[in-house]
Amino acid sequence: MRHTISVLVENKFGVLTRVAGLFSGRGYNIDSLNVAPTHDPSLSRMSIVTRGDDATVEQIVKQLDKLIDVVKVIDYRQGDFIDRELVLLKVGTGRDNRAEVAQMAELFRAKVVDVQPESLTIEITGGEGKIEKFITLMKGFGILDLTRTGQVALPRS
Amino acid sequence: MSQSTASSKAPAPAAPTPSAPREVGPLMYGRDIFVEALERAGVEVIFAYPGGASMEIHQSLTKSKIRTVLPRHEQGGSFAAEGYARATGKAGVCMGTSGPGATNLVTAIADAYMDSCPLVAITGQVTQAMIGRGAFQETDMVGVTLPIVKHSYLITDIRDIPRVVAEAFYIAESGRPGPVVIDFPKNLQQDRVQPVWPTLDEIKRGLRGYNPDIRAGDLELNEIIGLIEKAERPVIYCGGGIITSGAAAELRKFAEAAQIPVTTTLMGIGGFPETHPLSLRWLGMHGSAVANWAVSGEFEPRKDPKQPAVRLKEGADVLLAFGVRFDDRVTGAFSEFAKNATIVHIDLDASEHNKNKRVQLAVHGDIRDALTRLNGMIAKRGGIQKTFPAWHQQIAEWKAKGSFHYEVTPEIANSDHMKDHLKGHEDQVILPQMVIEMLYELTGGNAIITTGVGQHQMWSGQWYKYSEPRTFITSGGLGSMGYGYPAAIGAKVARPDKEVIDIDGDGSFLMNVQELATAHVEKIAAKAIILNNQHLGMVVQWEDNFYAGNRGHTYLGNPDNRAQVYPDYVRVCNSFNVPAEQVIFRKDLKAALQRMLDAKTPYVLNVMTPYSEHVLPFIPAGRTVADMKW
Numbered sequence: 001m002r003h004t005i006s007v008l009v010e011n012k013f014g015v016l017t018r019v020a021g022l023f024s025g026r027g028y029n030i031d032s033l034n035v036a037p038t039h040d041p042s043l044s045r046m047s048i049v050t051r052g053d054d055a056t057v058e059q060i061v062k063q064l065d066k067l068i069d070v071v072k073v074i075d076y077r078q079g080d081f082i083d084r085e086l087v088l089l090k091v092g093t094g095r096d097n098r099a100e101v102a103q104m105a106e107l108f109r110a111k112v113v114d115v116q117p118e119s120l121t122i123e124i125t126g127g128e129g130k131i132e133k134f135i136t137l138m139k140g141f142g143i144l145d146l147t148r149t150g151q152v153a154l155p156r157s
Numbered sequence: 158m159s160q161s162t163a164s165s166k167a168p169a170p171a172a173p174t175p176s177a178p179r180e181v182g183p184l185m186y187g188r189d190i191f192v193e194a195l196e197r198a199g200v201e202v203i204f205a206y207p208g209g210a211s212m213e214i215h216q217s218l219t220k221s222k223i224r225t226v227l228p229r230h231e232q233g234g235s236f237a238a239e240g241y242a243r244a245t246g247k248a249g250v251c252m253g254t255s256g257p258g259a260t261n262l263v264t265a266i267a268d269a270y271m272d273s274c275p276l277v278a279i280t281g282q283v284t285q286a287m288i289g290r291g292a293f294q295e296t297d298m299v300g301v302t303l304p305i306v307k308h309s310y311l312i313t314d315i316r317d318i319p320r321v322v323a324e325a326f327y328i329a330e331s332g333r334p335g336p337v338v339i340d341f342p343k344n345l346q347q348d349r350v351q352p353v354w355p356t357l358d359e360i361k362r363g364l365r366g367y368n369p370d371i372r373a374g375d376l377e378l379n380e381i382i383g384l385i386e387k388a389e390r391p392v393i394y395c396g397g398g399i400i401t402s403g404a405a406a407e408l409r410k411f412a413e414a415a416q417i418p419v420t421t422t423l424m425g426i427g428g429f430p431e432t433h434p435l436s437l438r439w440l441g442m443h444g445s446a447v448a449n450w451a452v453s454g455e456f457e458p459r460k461d462p463k464q465p466a467v468r469l470k471e472g473a474d475v476l477l478a479f480g481v482r483f484d485d486r487v488t489g490a491f492s493e494f495a496k497n498a499t500i501v502h503i504d505l506d507a508s509e510h511n512k513n514k515r516v517q518l519a520v521h522g523d524i525r526d527a528l529t530r531l532n533g534m535i536a537k538r539g540g541i542q543k544t545f546p547a548w549h550q551q552i553a554e555w556k557a558k559g560s561f562h563y564e565v566t567p568e569i570a571n572s573d574h575m576k577d578h579l580k581g582h583e584d585q586v587i588l589p590q591m592v593i594e595m596l597y598e599l600t601g602g603n604a605i606i607t608t609g610v611g612q613h614q615m616w617s618g619q620w621y622k623y624s625e626p627r628t629f630i631t632s633g634g635l636g637s638m639g640y641g642y643p644a645a646i647g648a649k650v651a652r653p654d655k656e657v658i659d660i661d662g663d664g665s666f667l668m669n670v671q672e673l674a675t676a677h678v679e680k681i682a683a684k685a686i687i688l689n690n691q692h693l694g695m696v697v698q699w700e701d702n703f704y705a706g707n708r709g710h711t712y713l714g715n716p717d718n719r720a721q722v723y724p725d726y727v728r729v730c731n732s733f734n735v736p737a738e739q740v741i742f743r744k745d746l747k748a749a750l751q752r753m754l755d756a757k758t759p760y761v762l763n764v765m766t767p768y769s770e771h772v773l774p775f776i777p778a779g780r781t782v783a784d785m786k787w
Contacts, residue, residue: 010366013311014299025304055511062508068308068328071366 002031003057004083004153007046007064008072011037015069019046022067028052028060032150043071047083047152076153083153085131088113090121092142101141108134119144180354187315188346192217194322197354200250202226202241202650203279204234208254209294210281213346226650226679229671231258233643235265236669239274240607240647243630246401248275248329248337249647255281256294259340260301264637266336267305271634272424273397275334277325278302282311284344298340307335312342315350323360332369333506334401371505373522378531380518381477381501385541388475390548391417392451394440394487394495395524397424397633398480398504400626404525405429408479410532415541417477418552420448422487424633425480427623432602437552438561441487443615446559446774446787451552452476452495456783466783470551471497478502480524483513484634485778493781503527559787561619563590563770574690574767577720578741585742589613589688589766592746593620593660596686599750604656605630605648609641609665612694615772617660639668645683646676656684656754663689663763664713667724673733676759684753685761687726690768691719698771726763737761 009015016035023030031049038045050060057075064073076083093101101120102112110124124134128151135143182190191214195203202224207215218225228234231253238249253262259280269276283292299309308328310321325337355363385391399408399421405428412419412435419429420437423444431438440448454472459465476498481487488494491514500516502509503524510519520527535541565586569575575583593616596604602622607630608614614631623629630648632640645659659666666687676683691714700706715723722739730737740749740762753760774787 013313014303014309017300017303021303059508059512062510066506066508068364068367 001051001053001057003050003052004076004081004151005048005050005057005061005064006074006076006153006155007048007070008038009044009046010069010071011042011044012069015044016046018067018069019048019064022063023050023060026059026063028056032148034150034152047150049151074155076155081153081155083127083151084125085128085149085151086123086125087131087135087146087148088121088123089135089138089143089147090119090145091138092118092144093120094118097141101138104137110134182352182354184349184351186213186217186346187318187348187350188213188217190315190318190350190352191322191341191346192221192223193352194319195223195250196221198322198326199247203250203252204228204237204241204647205252205279206231206234206254206258208258208281210255210283210343211252211258211279211341212254213343214252214279214281214341224650226646226675226681228643229674230669231261232264232639233646233669233672233675235262235276235278236268236637236640236643237647237650237672237675238276238278239265239269239640240630240644241651242269242275242647243644244605244627244648244651246275246330246403246627248277248326248334250277250279252279253281254294255283255298256296258294259296259298263302263305264635266302266338268632268635268637268640269336270305270307272632273334273401274336275329276336277329277339278336279339279341281346282340282342285313285342286344288342298338302338305336306338309338309340311340312345315345315348316353318345319352319354320360320363323355323357324364327357327360328364328367332367333398369505371522373503373520373527373530375530377518377520378527378534381520381531382534382538382541384475384499384501384518385415385417386543388543389545390471390473390551391415391475391477391545392437392473392498393417393419393477393479394422394452394481395419395425395428395479396422396481397428398524399425399428402480402505402523402525403626404480404528405626407525407528407532409433411528411535414532414535416544416549418451418549420444420451422481422484422633423618423631426618426629427626430624431622432624439618441484442489442776442778443619443772443774444487445561445619446785447552447555449774449776449782449785450555450559452498453493453782454497455555456781458785459783462780462784466493466781473498476500478516479528480504482509485513488514489776490779490781561590562773563588566769568769569767572767572769573719574765574769578722578765582742585744587740587743587746587764587766588770589616589690590620591743592686592688592750592764592766593617595747595750596658596660597621599747599754600656600658604628604658605652607631607641607644607648607657607659609659609661609668610636610638611662611665612698612770612772613660613662613665613688616688621660638665641665642683642685643669643672645685646672646681649681649683657682659683659685661685661687662694663687663691663726664693666726667713670729673730673735673759673761677734680758682756682758682760684756684759686753687761687763688766689722689726689763690766690770691723692768694768694770695772697768698775701771702775702777722763722765726761730761735759735761737763739763739765741765
């Protein structure tokens with residue numbers, strides 16, 4: 001089962017390695033990991049998407065909480081949080097299908113951010129379902145390259 | 158909103174404004190600030206081996222009131238620091254230079270992590286400008302030790318020295334103790350600044366993500382009393398947490414008030430007096446049969462784990478797990494351990510709850526605080542009504558048949574040891590258990606015992622009885638051979654008033670034999686008994702049980718002359734100016750032990766024993782009480 005865990009950490013030397021090392025050392029999976037400072041520059045927020053049964057996730061949360069530089073751990077359950085992801089993808093296009101790809105992007109409220117003779121680069125933001133669907137559709141046109149931020153999340157209340 | 162947050166941590170303001178004027182020192186070298194910070198942390202002794210990246214600090218130490226003990230290998234120094242810590246509860250301090258000096262500390266750091274031992278390990282680092290360039294003796298020490306530390310620091314700003322050192326000691330010693338690494342670049346040792354000394358309060362406030370002061374809830378404690386009143390067969394299973402939190406007196410009060418039998422883990426030995434009528438001794442793979450039965454029940458002995466387990470007697474129906482971590486050497490197969498018991502687990506480390514074994518009541522808090530309050534509740538309600546007479550009767554029956562025992566088996570009678578070393582005096586054979594039993598009698602149980610790792614370690618737990626915390630110092634979790642003698646040095650430095658004896662194996666003793674020099678030169682009267690069977694006895698035991706006795710490089714003697722005692726430990730010790738004796742015959746044992754005890758200097762007894770002796774009881778790894786040989 002996929003879980004999103006938010007980890008508020010001290011913005012200190014080595015903190016990312018400590019968190020990542022904890023996952024690898026204990027055999028936990030990371031599907032995605034996003035980290036950046038919060039409005040308080042002494043703190044960073046990590047959003048980690050991981051996979052595991054309830055007992056595994058319970059251990060992950062408690063082990064993260066033990067790290068001295070971890071200030072707070074939140075294990076989001078379904079529906080209690082807002083999550084977004086940003087994806088940049090470069091789709092191979094020619095004269096014949098450029099308009100079709102641009103139209104598809106518009107349907108998904110994605111933005112074309114760069115146009116080259118043989119490709120379009122598209123920026124899309126959204127929740128997991130929307131992103132996955134868009135990527136699947138774009139595969140039909142030929143994705144040349146893709147990068148994604150991984151999920152970022154905040155609690156609703 | 159169903160959000161599970163960590164309860165122990167609450168964000169506090171990032172930079173608390175100082176309410177009082179801060180203590181600012183005169184312009185000082187980084188190395189001098191560092192050593193003064195150690196002094197302010199209450200450090201009395203440091204086990205430190207110098208090198209290029211740490212010699213600056215050694216220069217400062219020559220002017221400090223801190224005693225510097227020079228080990229002969231960084232691993233010896235770091236195990237000695239652990240021995241000091243385990244004997245006192247204060248952080249042990251060791252130091253090595255960058256690169257190999259630092260990596261030689263790694264085993265002790267891992268050991269301290271597994272056994273929750275407060276250790277501050279300091280490493281010199283190459284100058285900051287050279288970090289990452291593959292400089293001479295450069296190792297990324299913070300990176301190397303990341304998975305085996307409670308916390309670690311690379312000092313990057315000379316102004317951070319006072320804070321880093323104060324935090325390191327606070328973190329190492331508080332809560333569930335553990336190792337903290339401080340990596341200290343050489344250029345910062347040589348730079349100068351005016352130090353600003355933080356208060357402990359400022360240190361605590363600065364650590365927003367760390368709160369070691371956790372107390373159990375009243376509701377949970379009341380529930381425990383309710384469970385005891387409903388129980389028929391309660392058992393207390395307690396561990397190293399009792400010792401680290403200083404809860405031994407409260408535990409005894411609690412056990413006596415509720416009349417509940419007590420078993421400890423190997424790490425918990427000394428947390429409850431083993432001479433007490435309620436003591437079941439320690440449990441697990443080589444623990445007492447009585448303790449294992451009391452926890453999980455008595456079974457028809459079976460040869461093959463595929464056969465059904467037939468229960469003869471019920472084990473505990475309520476298991477009070479206090480400051481333990483359900484280690485696999487204790488539980489065997491997790492699912493079968495205390496299978497029919499309602500398990501209460503009090504621990505300061507919430508990540509230990511439900512990690513290896515699902516429990517019915519997980520209580521997060523300090524065990525001394527919890528036991529103190531439980532004792533208060535029991536006193537207030539006028540005691541526990543239940544007295545469990547049938548259960549105590551059952552345990553008395555188990556004790557009558559399941560105590561530790563030894564005998565000269567046919568395997569011993571026909572062993573090479575008899576042919577090679579006893580030659581016609583076979584009746585004079587010394588079994589390892591006899592040595593420890595006799596040592597117990599001669600010392601009245603008042604010594605501090607340290608051990609290496611293996612058979613002798615288990616026998617040291619079985620045949621010496623411990624009544625006080627911090628008197629059995631052993632590498633439990635990591636199982637580090639070579640731990641015993643350096644740990645004895647550290648313990649003796651901490652407790653010069655106590656007799657400190659390393660009961661060791663020949664394999665383990667040889668791994669840090671160079672520390673004989675430390676003991677002699679520093680005049681540290683740590684004693685050692687080598688139970689020398691010329692083999693890696695524990696591996697031999699497994700070879701006998703699971704590999705038809707095929708020896709896979711477990712012989713440590715001289716293959717070209719098996720009758721020779723190899724190496725000659727008496728000559729080895731004498732070359733270090735340490736007096737030593739070899740004992741082969743039983744008639745010589747008592748007098749030799751007495752001479753060792755009477756010595757005011759380091760002293761080594763090399764006692765020859767048969768390698769064909771096995772440690773019993775024995776529950777093979779991952780098996781159950783039904784598979785126990787005893």
